[in-house]
Amino acid sequence: MSDDRYRTDDITDPIVSGTYRELADERTPEHLDHVVLNEARGAALQGHRKTVSWLRPAAWATTIGLCLAIVLEIADMPQQEQAVFDTPAKHQEESIAVTPASDAGDVPAATPEALNTRQDSAAAIEVDSLDDADMQIIREAENRARLQTGSDEEAGRSLLRAAPEFGLQSEVAAERYCSKSETGDPNAWLECILKLEKDGFHEAARIERELLKEAFPPAEQP
Amino acid sequence: MTYSRALRLAPFALSHFASVAYAPPMEHRPEDSALMLRYRDGDVAAFETLYRRHKDSLYRYLLRLCHQHAAAEDIFQDVWGKIIKSRANYRPTAKFTTFLFHVAHNCFIDYIRRNKRHADTTDIEPDTQPDCSELPETLTEKSLARRRLDAALRTLPDEQRDVFLLHEEAGLSLDEIASVTDCKRETAKSRLRYAIRKLRDAIDEPTELS
Numbered sequence: 001m002s003d004d005r006y007r008t009d010d011i012t013d014p015i016v017s018g019t020y021r022e023l024a025d026e027r028t029p030e031h032l033d034h035v036v037l038n039e040a041r042g043a044a045l046q047g048h049r050k051t052v053s054w055l056r057p058a059a060w061a062t063t064i065g066l067c068l069a070i071v072l073e074i075a076d077m078p079q080q081e082q083a084v085f086d087t088p089a090k091h092q093e094e095s096i097a098v099t100p101a102s103d104a105g106d107v108p109a110a111t112p113e114a115l116n117t118r119q120d121s122a123a124a125i126e127v128d129s130l131d132d133a134d135m136q137i138i139r140e141a142e143n144r145a146r147l148q149t150g151s152d153e154e155a156g157r158s159l160l161r162a163a164p165e166f167g168l169q170s171e172v173a174a175e176r177y178c179s180k181s182e183t184g185d186p187n188a189w190l191e192c193i194l195k196l197e198k199d200g201f202h203e204a205a206r207i208e209r210e211l212l213k214e215a216f217p218p219a220e221q222p
Numbered sequence: 223m224t225y226s227r228a229l230r231l232a233p234f235a236l237s238h239f240a241s242v243a244y245a246p247p248m249e250h251r252p253e254d255s256a257l258m259l260r261y262r263d264g265d266v267a268a269f270e271t272l273y274r275r276h277k278d279s280l281y282r283y284l285l286r287l288c289h290q291h292a293a294a295e296d297i298f299q300d301v302w303g304k305i306i307k308s309r310a311n312y313r314p315t316a317k318f319t320t321f322l323f324h325v326a327h328n329c330f331i332d333y334i335r336r337n338k339r340h341a342d343t344t345d346i347e348p349d350t351q352p353d354c355s356e357l358p359e360t361l362t363e364k365s366l367a368r369r370r371l372d373a374a375l376r377t378l379p380d381e382q383r384d385v386f387l388l389h390e391e392a393g394l395s396l397d398e399i400a401s402v403t404d405c406k407r408e409t410a411k412s413r414l415r416y417a418i419r420k421l422r423d424a425i426d427e428p429t430e431l432s
Contacts, residue, residue, distance in 0.1 A: 019425055027278055032298055044269070
């Protein structure tokens with residue numbers, strides 16, 4: 001009951017109200033309760049369905065869009081990054097292929113397989129530790145050698161020559177820059193070193209010069 | 223107070239204090255508008271609470287307006303159907319009771335317009351018609367007064383009955399009644415005064431049994 005009517009008007013008759021209260025004792029029939037409450041539940045459920053009806057297509061569209069984006073991203077991924085994914089297995093193969101040759105002290109044969117292993121080795125190095133600047137130097141060395149010699153074999157060798165600059169793995173760094181026939185004769189070896197210096201491979205020349213000093217002490221040098 | 227008397231009273235005292243100590247906290251009675259807003263957001267339980275709170279008063283209001291059970295039930299469903307449909311646009315600008323009975327009032331008027339013969343028929347509790355010749359002698363003065371009131375309520379003009387029922391069943395103030403019935407406050411006040419006077423006269427009518 002509202003209190004306003006008692007505050008603003010003095011119309012209420014307590015006898016009439018009391019008598020009416022005793023008279024008016026009807027209750028809502030149960031079947032009406034069921035009808036109304038079912039209608040209310042149905043309307044609420046329908047409203048909920050309306051609310052979420054756009055969510056399902058939106059979810060599908062989002063999922064399909066995400067899948068397409070991932071596929072396109074993978075398709076556009078540079079070849080280099082693909083090599084990164086393939087690296088671990090190839091790196092192991094490279095180690096197996098290169099290490100025996102190093103142990104033997106021979107310059108690796110300039111075969112396509114050897115060149116491939118060298119490229120893979122570079123990729124492995126990239127994965128392990130090299131940053132963009134190092135990669136840039138390696139590429140420059142490769143390109144420079146390719147331009148100078150015009151052969152992929154020399155490019156691979158130049159890559160190996162550049163290895164000590166970046167602290168490459170020991171077996172790679174242990175590659176020799178002068179052939180065995182050259183290192184047998186101090187004069188030929190020195191010519192090889194001078195040729196390396198002339199070609200701009202100063203680090204390789206330095207290494208070969210140190211090896212020359214070890215193999216032929218200064219007194220024996222011409 | 224003797225010791226024995228204190229012992230006799232102790233259980234009562236303990237139970238009294240226990241009932242106070244362990245009395246459930248005061249029941250939180252959410253506002254009607256809050257319940258309606260909750261239902262608007264999908265809470266069906268809120269609507270059930272709201273419905274159970276107002277269903278009987280609304281039903282009695284319609285029943286006494288229509289004098290027909292079937293019509294009252296039809297309008298009752300119509301009213302709640304409109305309340306349910308309007309939940310999305312519901313704004314608690316006024317008391318929910320005012321909103322509910324305004325809808326009910328409009329539904330009743332629509333029903334009257336659709337059914338011109340409404341005023342000529344009635345099927346509500348025919349056995350309660352005040353027929354003094356059939357009343358047993360044991361009938362108390364109180365029950366006689368109830369019957370007289372019921373009869374007088376039927377004979378009231380529609381507008382006066384409407385205002386009286388809105389006042390009694392919905393508990394609306396004069397301003398709210400004026401808002402529901404689309405009339406001026408003074409008009410509503412006048413109608414209510416006339417209605418109550420007639421009903422009081424009917425209750426006070428001397429019995430003819432003796």
